[in-house]
Amino acid sequence: MSHLLPASIDATAELLAGQGYVSNRALATVTFLALKLGRPLFLEGEAGTGKTEIAKALAAALGRRLIRLQCYEGLDAASAVADWNFAAQMIAIRAAEASGGADRDALKAELFTEDYLIERPLLQAMRPQDGGPPVLLIDELDRTDEPFEAFLLEALSDFQVTIPELGTIRAPEPPIVILTSNRTREVHDALKRRCLYHWVDYPSFEREYAILAARAPEAQEALSREIVAFVQRLRREDLFKKPGVAETIDWAKCLLALDVIQLSPEVIADTLGALLKYQDDIQKVQGSEARRLLDEARRDFAPV
Numbered sequence: 653m654s655h656l657l658p659a660s661i662d663a664t665a666e667l668l669a670g671q672g673y674v675s676n677r678a679l680a681t682v683t684f685l686a687l688k689l690g691r692p693l694f695l696e697g698e699a700g701t702g703k704t705e706i707a708k709a710l711a712a713a714l715g716r717r718l719i720r721l722q723c724y725e726g727l728d729a730a731s732a733v734a735d736w737n738f739a740a741q742m743i744a745i746r747a748a749e750a751s752g753g754a755d756r757d758a759l760k761a762e763l764f765t766e767d768y769l770i771e772r773p774l775l776q777a778m779r780p781q782d783g784g785p786p787v788l789l790i791d792e793l794d795r796t797d798e799p800f801e802a803f804l805l806e807a808l809s810d811f812q813v814t815i816p817e818l819g820t821i822r823a824p825e826p827p828i829v830i831l832t833s834n835r836t837r838e839v840h841d842a843l844k845r846r847c848l849y850h851w852v853d854y855p856s857f858e859r860e861y862a863i864l865a866a867r868a869p870e871a872q873e874a875l876s877r878e879i880v881a882f883v884q885r886l887r888r889e890d891l892f893k894k895p896g897v898a899e900t901i902d903w904a905k906c907l908l909a910l911d912v913i914q915l916s917p918e919v920i921a922d923t924l925g926a927l928l929k930y931q932d933d934i935q936k937v938q939g940s941e942a943r944r945l946l947d948e949a950r951r952d953f954a955p956v
Contacts, residue, residue, distance in 0.1 A: 674866055702898075722792065794837050892933050917942040
């Protein structure tokens with residue numbers, strides 16, 4: 653069931669919160685503006701800070717279909733927009749040949765119709781959808797090549813795609829577009845200019861605690877505070893890859909699965925793989941370092 657777009661910043665924050673997504677005021681503001689103005693929203697920030705999740709939360713809250721284009725190096729238009737079903741086309745050709753006397757021009761025209769088209773995410777997003785325009789998530793745009801960025805300009809400016817054999821297909825209503833980047837490389841200014849931009853940073857203690865309460869409500873308050881305090885303290889260390897919010901939630905669920913009620917250096921050492929993904933980082937936090945960080949976390953983030 654489709655829902656109306658939120659009418660204010662507060663309503664946007666409440667809409668996201670209803671899906672367990674706790675936003676700050678700045679993120680709720682830019683999201684509200686993107687929805688109200690029909691502009692793509694470009695979210696940049698470290699991995700695991702909730703950029704992808706906001707698209708999922710919006711789709712669920714608004715009752716819209718979520719269409720995801722996962723970017724990768726070498727992604728091209730055929731993989732993003734549409735491709736031809738070559739197997740079905742070959743069967744049609746063989747059938748025509750077997751029947752004899754096939755008109756080659758008529759057969760060629762028939763083969764390049766929508767009957768033989770495989771729709772990829774960008775074309776799907778331009779199609780009418782039950783419940784209203786979909787949420788199109790173009791995830792990790794920084795993984796693609798610059799030529800694909802240039803290709804996206806038409807889609808994000810005019811909400812249309814062009815298939816040489818069929819012509820230009822324009823969305824009857826613009827989809828809600830969320831683009832994300834982990835900033836492994838800079839995205840071109842031409843594409844950024846077509847979007848509203850927001851840097852998604854690591855959350856404050858209070859916001860991360862609220863996120864954890866929403867996403868892992870079964871955790872006791874004391875344990876949740878310790879988890880968030882430790883992660884917040886850990887992010888100050890010189891690590892190759894700092895843990896994101898997604899890792900905080902994963903770690904909490906791992907601790908709950910082990911029936912942990914309070915952090916200890918031993919528990920931290922046994923479960924660090926949920927937080928840190930590089931061996932060098934894990935080695936830095938082993939042994940006495942885990943105790944030091946836990947002590948400092950309890951001191952720095954103790955309830956007032």
